[in-house]
Structures are given as C-alpha cells and as structure tokens.
Amino acid sequence: MEEALGVHRLHFAFTVTFHYIFPQLTMGLALLLVYLKTKALRTGNEHYNRAARFWARIFGINFALGVVTGIPMEFQFGTNWAAFSKTAGGVIGQTLAMEGVFSFFLESSFLGLFLFGEKKLGRMGHWWAGFLVWLGSWFSGYFIVATDAWMQHPVGYRVGANGVIELASFWALLLNKWTLWQYAHTMLGAVQTGCFVMAGVGAFYLLTRRDEVYGRTFVKGGVLVGAIAALLQLFPTGDMQGKLIAENQPVTLAAMEGLFETQKGAPLAILGQPDVEKRKLDNPLVVPSMLSFLTYKKWSANVRGLDAFSQDTWPDRIALLYYSYHVMVGLGTIFIAVMVVAAFLYWRGKLYESRWMLWIVMLCVPLPYIANTAGWMTAELGRQPWLIYGLMRTANGASPRVSAGNALFTLIGFMGMYAILAILWLFLVYREIELGPEPEEDLRHEKKIAIAAD
Amino acid sequence: MGTIWFCLVAIMIVMYVLLDGFDLGAGAIHLVVAKTDEERRQVLASIGPVWDGNEVWLVAAGGTLYFAFPALYASGFSGFYLPLMIVLWLLILRGASIEFRNHIKSAVWDPLWDFLFCASSLLLAVFYGAALANVVRGVPLDASGYFFEPLWTNFRLGEKTGILDWYTILIGVLALLALVMHGGLWVQMKTRSKVSERAGKFSGRAWWGVVALTAIVTAVSFRVQPQIKENFTAWPWGFVFPLLAVAGAAGVQFELRRKDERKAFFASCAYLAGMLTSVVFGVYPMVLPARNPVYSLTVNGAKAGDYGLKVGAIWWTIGIILAASYFTFVYRSFSGKVDVKADSHGHQH
Numbered sequence: 001m002e003e004a005l006g007v008h009r010l011h012f013a014f015t016v017t018f019h020y021i022f023p024q025l026t027m028g029l030a031l032l033l034v035y036l037k038t039k040a041l042r043t044g045n046e047h048y049n050r051a052a053r054f055w056a057r058i059f060g061i062n063f064a065l066g067v068v069t070g071i072p073m074e075f076q077f078g079t080n081w082a083a084f085s086k087t088a089g090g091v092i093g094q095t096l097a098m099e100g101v102f103s104f105f106l107e108s109s110f111l112g113l114f115l116f117g118e119k120k121l122g123r124m125g126h127w128w129a130g131f132l133v134w135l136g137s138w139f140s141g142y143f144i145v146a147t148d149a150w151m152q153h154p155v156g157y158r159v160g161a162n163g164v165i166e167l168a169s170f171w172a173l174l175l176n177k178w179t180l181w182q183y184a185h186t187m188l189g190a191v192q193t194g195c196f197v198m199a200g201v202g203a204f205y206l207l208t209r210r211d212e213v214y215g216r217t218f219v220k221g222g223v224l225v226g227a228i229a230a231l232l233q234l235f236p237t238g239d240m241q242g243k244l245i246a247e248n249q250p251v252t253l254a255a256m257e258g259l260f261e262t263q264k265g266a267p268l269a270i271l272g273q274p275d276v277e278k279r280k281l282d283n284p285l286v287v288p289s290m291l292s293f294l295t296y297k298k299w300s301a302n303v304r305g306l307d308a309f310s311q312d313t314w315p316d317r318i319a320l321l322y323y324s325y326h327v328m329v330g331l332g333t334i335f336i337a338v339m340v341v342a343a344f345l346y347w348r349g350k351l352y353e354s355r356w357m358l359w360i361v362m363l364c365v366p367l368p369y370i371a372n373t374a375g376w377m378t379a380e381l382g383r384q385p386w387l388i389y390g391l392m393r394t395a396n397g398a399s400p401r402v403s404a405g406n407a408l409f410t411l412i413g414f415m416g417m418y419a420i421l422a423i424l425w426l427f428l429v430y431r432e433i434e435l436g437p438e439p440e441e442d443l444r445h446e447k448k449i450a451i452a453a454d
Numbered sequence: 455m456g457t458i459w460f461c462l463v464a465i466m467i468v469m470y471v472l473l474d475g476f477d478l479g480a481g482a483i484h485l486v487v488a489k490t491d492e493e494r495r496q497v498l499a500s501i502g503p504v505w506d507g508n509e510v511w512l513v514a515a516g517g518t519l520y521f522a523f524p525a526l527y528a529s530g531f532s533g534f535y536l537p538l539m540i541v542l543w544l545l546i547l548r549g550a551s552i553e554f555r556n557h558i559k560s561a562v563w564d565p566l567w568d569f570l571f572c573a574s575s576l577l578l579a580v581f582y583g584a585a586l587a588n589v590v591r592g593v594p595l596d597a598s599g600y601f602f603e604p605l606w607t608n609f610r611l612g613e614k615t616g617i618l619d620w621y622t623i624l625i626g627v628l629a630l631l632a633l634v635m636h637g638g639l640w641v642q643m644k645t646r647s648k649v650s651e652r653a654g655k656f657s658g659r660a661w662w663g664v665v666a667l668t669a670i671v672t673a674v675s676f677r678v679q680p681q682i683k684e685n686f687t688a689w690p691w692g693f694v695f696p697l698l699a700v701a702g703a704a705g706v707q708f709e710l711r712r713k714d715e716r717k718a719f720f721a722s723c724a725y726l727a728g729m730l731t732s733v734v735f736g737v738y739p740m741v742l743p744a745r746n747p748v749y750s751l752t753v754n755g756a757k758a759g760d761y762g763l764k765v766g767a768i769w770w771t772i773g774i775i776l777a778a779s780y781f782t783f784v785y786r787s788f789s790g791k792v793d794v795k796a797d798s799h800g801h802q803h
Binding site for chain 2: 060061064065067068069070071072074075077078079080082083085086087088089090091092093094096097098099100101102104105106108109110111112113115116117120121160164166167168170399400401402403406410413414417421424428431
C-alpha cells in the first residue's frame with residue numbers, strides 16, 4: 001500500500017505539473033488577446049488584428065495541449081483516487097462538472113470561431129469570440145481553484161452516516177473565502193506568464209532587429225499589464241493567502257517558513273536549508289522579527305513553530321515545501337523589480353532602446369512558469385498530510401485495487417508521452433516565433449514592388 | 455432524483471457519441487477516403503473547428519457522472535484503470551495529430567500525423583465499444599465495492615473477466631463499423647468531389663457490417679445480461695429505443711440511395727442514439743452490473759446526496775441550454791461544405 005500511495009501521488013503531481021504549463025499561458029494570453037482586439041477595435045489599426053492573429057496561433061498550440069493533458073486530470077480522480085472520490089465526489093464533483101458545463105463548452109465553441117471564423121464574424125463578432133474565450137478560460141480557472149480551495153479549507157459540507165461527505169450548501173462551496181483569494185492569486189500568476197511570454201517575444205524581435213513594430217507592441221503590452229499583475233500578486237493577494245494559511249493551517253506556515261521553534265519576534269528566513277532531523281535551519285540568512293510582523297502586524301508577536309504541533313500533523317515533505325515556497329516568493333520579487341523598472345523606462349520613453357533591459361525581459365520568460373509551479377507545490381505540499389484538510393488523510397484516498405506496478409506502468413507511459421509532447425511544443429512554438437507575425441502592409445507593398453522590379 | 459440523473463448522464467453520453475463519433479469515424483477512414491494532401495485537408499477542415507468542442511461532452515459527462523454518482527465513478531474508473539489510461543493516451547495522440555499536422559508541410563511530417571490520427575481514432579472506437587460491452591456484461595465487483603480488471607484473461611465470460619473477451623471485442627468491432635459509417639456520412643456531407651463520393655460509398659459498405667453485427671450483438675446481449683429481457687418485458691414502451699435504432703439504420707440506406715447527404719447523416723445519429731438508449735434502458739436500475747448480481751451498483755446505491763443532486767439539476771439545466779446555444783451557433787457558422795482554400799485552418803508559409 002505504501003509504495004502504491006507514493007506512485008499515485010507522483011502520478012498526479014507529474015501529470016498536473018505538466019498540464020499546468022499550458023493553461024497558465026492560455027489564461028494569461030486570453031486577457032492579452034482581448035487587449036489587442038480592443039486596441040484594434042478602438043484605433044481601427046489593422047496592426048493590432050495582425051498581432052492578435054500571431055498570438056492566436058501560439059494560443060491554439062498551447063490550448064490544444066492544455067485540452068489533451070487536462071482530460072487525464074479529471075479521469076485520475078476516479079482511476080487513482082477512488083477512495084477519495086467515493087467519499088467526497090458529491091462535493092468536488094459539483095465544481096468539476098460545472099467547469100465542463102459552464103466553461104469548457106463556452107471556451108471550445110468560441111475558440112473554434114476565434115481561430116477559424118474571423119472573416120465570417122466581422123470585427124465586432126470576432127472581438128466577442130475573443131472575449132468569450134477569455135471568459136470561458138477564466139471561469140474554468142475559478143471552478144478548479146474552488147475545487148482545490150475546498151480541499152484546503154472545506155466548507156458547506158456534512159458527513160453522512162456512512163462516512164460519505166455530502167454537499168450542504170452550494171453557495172458556501174462556490175463562495176469559499178479561500179477560493180476568492182486563491183483564485184485572484186492564481187490568475188495573476190497566469191497573467192504574469194502571459195505577459196512575460198509576450199514581452200519576451202517582443203524583446204527578442206527588438207534585439208534581433210526584426211518585426212520591430214510588433215516587437216514594440218508586444219513589449220509595451222506585456223510590460224504594462226505585467227507590472228500591475230506583479231504588484232497585485234504580492235499585495236493584497238499573496239499577503240491574504242499568507243494570512244489565511246497562518247489562521248487555518250498554522251503548521252503549514254511553520255513548515256513553509258522553516259520555523260522549527262515557537263518564538264516571539266520570529267525571524268523571516270530568506271535563505272537556508274532546513275535540516276528536519278536536527279530541527280534547524282542550516283546557513284540561515286534571516287530578517288529578525290519580520291515573520292511576526294508580516295503575519296500579525298506586530299514585531300513581537302508569537303509565531304508557533306513546528307514544535308508546537310504533534311508530528312503526525314506535519315506536512316510530510318517539509319524541505320521540498322520550504323524550497324517551493326521560497327522559490328515562489330523569490331521569483332515573485334524579481335518579477336516586481338523587472339516589470340517596474342521596465343515600466344519606468346517605458347514611461348521615460350527609453351525602453352525600446354535599453355538593450356540591457358530587453359535582454360533581461362527576454363531571459364525571464366521561463367521564470368514565471370517555475371514560479372507558478374512552485375506556488376502550486378506550496379499549496380499542495382502544504383496541505384499534507386491531508387487530502388481534505390482536517391477531514392481525510394492522503395494515505396486513505398488512493399484507489400484500493402490499483403497496484404503500485406500498474407500505477408507505475410501508466411506513470412512511465414505518461415512520462416514518455418509528455419516528453420514527446422514537450423519537444424513538439426517547444427519546436428512548434430519556436431517555429432511560430434521564428435516565422436513571426438504577418439508583415440506590415442506597407443512592407444508587403446514594398447516587397448511586391450521589389451518582385452515586380454525583378 | 456437518482457433516476458433523473460441516470461437519464462441526464464445517459465443523454466450526455468449519447469451527445470458525446472453522436473458528436474465525437476463523427477470526428478472519430480472521420481479519423482478512422484481518413485487514410486482511405488482522402489488520398490492527396492488537398493483531400494486530407496478537406497477531411498481535417500470538416501472537423502477542425504468542432505472536434506474539440508465535441509470532446510468537451512466527454513469531459514462534461516465525466517464530471518456530471520462524478521458528482522451525481524461518486525461511488526460509480528470511483529469503482530468504475532479504478533476498475534477500468536488500464537483501458538481508461540489507454541483511452542487517455544489515444545485521446546492525447548489524436549488531439550496532437552489534428553492540431554499539429556497543418557503546422558508544417560513536409561513529406562515526413564504530414565503522413566506521420568495522418569497515420570497517428572487514423573490509428574488513434576480507430577482504436578478509440580474499438581475501446582469505447584468494448585468499454586460499453588463491459589458495462590453490459592458486468593464486472594467482477596465484490597463486497598468492497600471495488601474491482602480491478604486486467605486487459606484480458608481467457609477471453610471467456612467466466613467469473614474472472616478481462617476487459618477484452620469475445621463479447622466485448624464483438625461490440626468493439628460493431629462500434630468501429632458504426633462510427634466509420636457515421637463519420638463517413640459526415641465527411642460525405644461536408645466535403646466535395648472525390649472525397650465526398652468515396653466517403654459515401656465507404657459508409658454504404660460499412661452499413662452491411664453494422665446491420666449484420668447489430669443483429670448478432672442484440673441476440674447475444676439478451677443472454678449475457680438477463681436484466682435487459684426483464685426490463686423490456688416489464689416496460690414494453692421501452693421498445694421505442696430499439697425501434698429508433700432500426701428506423702435509423704433503415705434510413706441510412708434509404709437516404710444514401712436517394713443521395714440526401716444530410717438526412718443520411720441524421721439517420722445515422724438516430725441509429726446510434728437508439729442503440730445507446732436501448733442499452734441504458736436495458737441495464738437500469740443498475741449503473742454498473744456485477745458478474746455476481748448481488749454486488750451490482752444501482753442508481754440508489756451509487757448516487758450522491760439529494761441536496762447536491764437538486765442544486766445540480768438547476769445549474770445543469772441552465773448550463774446545457776447555454777451549451778446547446780453555443781453549439782447551434784458554431785455549427786451554423788461552419789455550415790455547408792468546407793472550402794480548403796478559403797479556409798484559414800492552419801497556415802502555410
């Protein structure tokens with residue numbers, strides 16, 4: 001059983017981590033596509049429509065990969081986590097089913113129209129198609145976060161006679177306060193991925209002195225939206241998430257921060273390696289009393305460390321949880337610095353000529369992916385050892401009849417298949433970037449003249 | 455409440471088979487009916503804007519099954535672990551083939567994805583048929599409410615069943631032929647000239663197989679699953695379902711001869727809907743029959759709490775009305791035959 005449990009956990013962790021590479025970009029990019037289509041509509045400049053068509057192609061590749069890697073997520077609740085599904089399916093099935101019915105139908109129908117129907121729909125119709133794709137993808141995010149938030153902070157349920165968890169209040173489930181903050185935080189993370197990718201491609205064009213008109217549009221859109229998102233990511237959404245964890249999952253907070261001992265004026269660890277056996281932080285670089293202040297707005301507040309909790313309620317991967325959290329926060333801080341400085345340069349009219357800044361923006365492209373992944377790892381490792389916080393332990397949730405051998409077989413299968421998909425994804429997306437957007441009309445005209453002259 | 459949700463989930467599954475069925479079928483005959491690149495682009499363009507939306511019916515039906523019958527979702531999905539994982543891999547390969555093919559034009563790129571698209575569509579049709587047959591035949595559930603079926607054992611209908619035995623393979627082949635017919639009729643309706651002609655002819659040939667196998671499978675199923683006979687005896691109005699299937703099958707041949715492409719496709723829809731609803735009607739009130747009938751999962755044994763089901767009925771109705779309106783709009787926008795040159799599917803440089 002022990003071995004099977006480990007494989008089932010890795011199975012879900014691996015497939016969901018790979019899956020989330022795609023939605024984080026498409027959810028962010030959907031917003032930026034609406035931005036480009038709105039610009040096109042308001043300025044009447046065809047340039048923005050061509051820019052939107054370029055990003056729609058990249059969106060399409062990522063969306064398709066998001067769909068095909070997303071179906072396994074829904075299935076795995078039944079295939080690998082049958083005991084959990086039997087117990088809690090009546091509650092979390094609600095939000096998962098709502099995602100299918102309310103967002104996927106909307107998203108997929110209008111994406112087909114957005115990608116294939118620009119001529120048929122006309123200017124206004126095409127704007128609406130883009131808007132509805134954005135709406136669908138953000139609804140989808142809401143229902144998924146609502147599902148996860150219920151596992152983090154179960155509300156609106158009752159436990160039936162046979163141990164089955166039943167829904168008791170639909171609105172409590174849907175408007176869980178945990179959901180609202182986690183959703184805002186998650187979507188801002190996705191927006192940052194979209195912004196860094198758009199700005200990064202723009203910076204690549206400017207640095208290589210090609211498609212520079214587009215390069216400027218992409219850098220500007222990515223940086224301005226990205227700067228706002230980076231700031232909101234920290235405050236209020238990140239801050240509120242921290243408070244909710246401090247209030248409802250204090251043992252998780254202690255593990256995330258690497259705080260082994262309860263203390264007044266607890267320090268905030270910036271760097272250091274947790275040694276769980278000896279219960280201390282090696283090579284610590286700390287800001288004194290900062291953790292107390294951030295958590296309780298009081299420098300001398302008492303913060304409970306891991307020693308305040310019985311060991312069987314500790315998250316079971318403390319070191320990994322600590323690193324995930326620190327990577328997320330560290331990168332989030334870097335994003336604020338990069339985006340704010342870039343936005344400042346834009347305001348001073350120097351951004352497109354500041355090659356050092358464009359280099360930084362371009363090289364940052366992989367980082368939001370890492371930060372989003374680290375953020376989800378923090379949430380999910382932090383919830384351990386619970387599958388549903390305080391209600392059901394992870395150890396009791398896996399499918400009782402699916403052996404470690406069978407689960408490992410399919411895990412390896414997914415790893416192989418996803419390795420191929422990852423290569424194809426990088427290849428096709430790079431190819432789209434290399435091909436670039438359609439040439440601007442005046443350039444096309446010049447080319448024609450050149451050909452005629454030959 | 456349980457019976458209502460039993461019917462609603464059944465409706466969603468029927469919708470999934472009718473819609474994704476035609477693009478699966480189109481995939482299965484892709485290599486045969488379309489020879490040149492231009493012809494293959496026609497087939498892909500006929501499903502390009504809609505296949506993804508069609509597949510959403512699977513996701514939505516899965517989600518609905520999950521919250522309405524959690525115990526069924528748990529025991530069925532973990533019991534069918536291996537075939538479901540294979541279905542997932544095939545769905546991934548298939549989605550990738552459709553989306554990636556037109557990004558590059560090359561003598562090694564296109565044929566590879568065409569082959570994978572065809573093979574994955576074909577195998578999916580067989581697996582879906584076999585999965586349905588497993589439900590009809592019953593699975594080795596025990597007192598724990600769980601089971602785990604290997605892919606095959608001795609191919610017989612004993613106590614220790616596998617996913618594949620002679621009965622489930624038979625239905626797998628029927629499913630393939632039925633979807634080939636269905637997909638062929640779709641392609642005939644949506645494409646021009648040679649592709650359309652070949653697809654129509656191919657459907658006409660598949661029709662004979664469909665009719666022959668339907669007769670055999672029906673006769674055998676009454677013996678394999680005694681509940682079917684009981685239900686049809688107890689509620690004779692249920693014969694409308696098999697009658698719908700018979701009328702649909704007859705309609706396909708009739709309309710093919712009259713060369714009415716649209717009506718032939720809709721007749722095929724009627725056939726598929728009739729077959730599926732007959733099965734659903736036949737196994738009720740079981741949602742997952744067991745080889746040992748004592749352990750069968752029933753509607754009442756598997757359903758979620760009543761409050762959740764009632765709330766669900768409200769949002770589900772709203773959601774499905776919305777979904778139906780999007781689908782109507784999308785299919786109207788892409789109505790008529792596809793035109794590969796004017797179509798912006800993919801892009802070539």
